[in-house]
Every structure is written in structure tokens, then in C-alpha cells.
Amino acid sequence: xxxxxxxxxxxxxxxxxxxxxxxxxxxxxxxxxxxxxxxxxxxxxxxxxxxxxxxxxxxxxxxxxxxxxxxxxxxxxxxxxxxxxxxxxxxxxxxxxxxxxxxxxxxxxxxxxxxxxxxxxxxxxxxxxxxxxxxxxxxxxxxxxxxxxxxxxxxxxxxxxxxxxxxxxxxxxxxxxxxxxxxxxxxxxxxx
Numbered sequence: 001x002x003x004x005x006x007x008x009x010x011x012x013x014x015x016x017x018x019x020x021x022x023x024x025x026x027x028x029x030x031x032x033x034x035x036x037x038x039x040x041x042x043x044x045x046x047x048x049x050x051x052x053x054x055x056x057x058x059x060x061x062x063x064x065x066x067x068x069x070x071x072x073x074x075x076x077x078x079x080x081x082x083x084x085x086x087x088x089x090x091x092x093x094x095x096x097x098x099x100x101x102x103x104x105x106x107x108x109x110x111x112x113x114x115x116x117x118x119x120x121x122x123x124x125x126x127x128x129x130x131x132x133x134x135x136x137x138x139x140x141x142x143x144x145x146x147x148x149x150x151x152x153x154x155x156x157x158x159x160x161x162x163x164x165x166x167x168x169x170x171x172x173x174x175x176x177x178x179x180x181x182x183x184x185x186x187x188x189x190x191x192x
Contacts, residue, residue, distance in 0.1 A: 030070045037063030054092050061085045075151045091173055095180040 023031075040059035047053045061084045068077035158166075 026070055030067060033063055033066045033070070037067065050096055051093070054089055054096065057092070058085055058089050061089070073154075075154050088173065091177060095176060098177075098180040098184040 037060050040056050040063060044053050044056040044060055047056065061080060065077045065080040065085065068074075068080060
């Protein structure tokens, strides 16, 4: 038996032995980082301190970037870091500073609609889980195999199908920053 045939048989045996009850190190890391990201996201939406919420958002978005790296999507991971962690969170912090938002606990940060918000969050989460499970029910990502998507393919998809949503988001973020500046410049009664 040749070395190539032996290697092929060993690889096939390893693929057959791989299953839910025998996770690899990458899968365990993926799960742990996912749990940290979920925890950071929960702290982001439950804290009453706005600056802390923004900083926990950095942890959650950074965790997503690590997940992309574990899925061998390096380009998307760097886009996540550069655009979301680098730009969106900085814009959010500038907006908080310009509007003179309270740094400490903010009692008016809670609207009293927690039951409705929780119901909507659970429904959205269940819908997302259902869609992902249904879409990838029989799909396995071979982390040891050839790369499935390249930067060229990802870039073509982003700039062909997703340009308009990205541009709309940039205009929305610009409008939010301009609104924060306007709110911070409003003169109070009695001031000139």
C-alpha cells in the first residue's frame, strides 16, 4: 500500500470518528469564546452605565472577530475589528461625550419595558437559532481543508450586494453624530 493511500484512509477514518462527542480544540475554543461574547453582550444591554455598556460592546464585537478567525474568515475578522470595534464604538463614545451623557449610573436608561424587550429578544433569538440550524443542519466546516471563501469572493459579494446597506448605515451614523453635536450645542434658557 502506498503512502498516499494510507494517508487518505487515515484522513477518512479521522473524519468518520469526528462527531459531536469528540470535539476538536478549535470547536472547544469556539464554544468558550462564544460564551464570553454572549456574556459581554448580555452585560452590554443590562448595565445602567452607558460608558460601561460601550466598553462591553467592544468585548462582544471583539469576541465575534475571534469567532471569524476560528472559522478561517480572516478578512471578515479584520473588517469586524476595523469597522465595528474601531469606528462604530468610537463614534458611540464620541456621541456620549458630546451629549454630556451621565458617566455613572443613569436612572433614566431604563424605560420600564423590560418584559416586552425580553419577549422580543427571545423571539428574535429563537428565529435566528432556527434559521441557522435549518440552513446548516447537515453542513460541516472542514477547518483542516482548503479555504472555501477568498477575499476576492467576499469582496465581490460585499460590494455587489451589500453596498447600499453599508452606505445607508454610514449616513445613519453620520446623522447620529451630527445630532449629538446639535444636542450638545443647544442653548439652555437664560444662556446667550
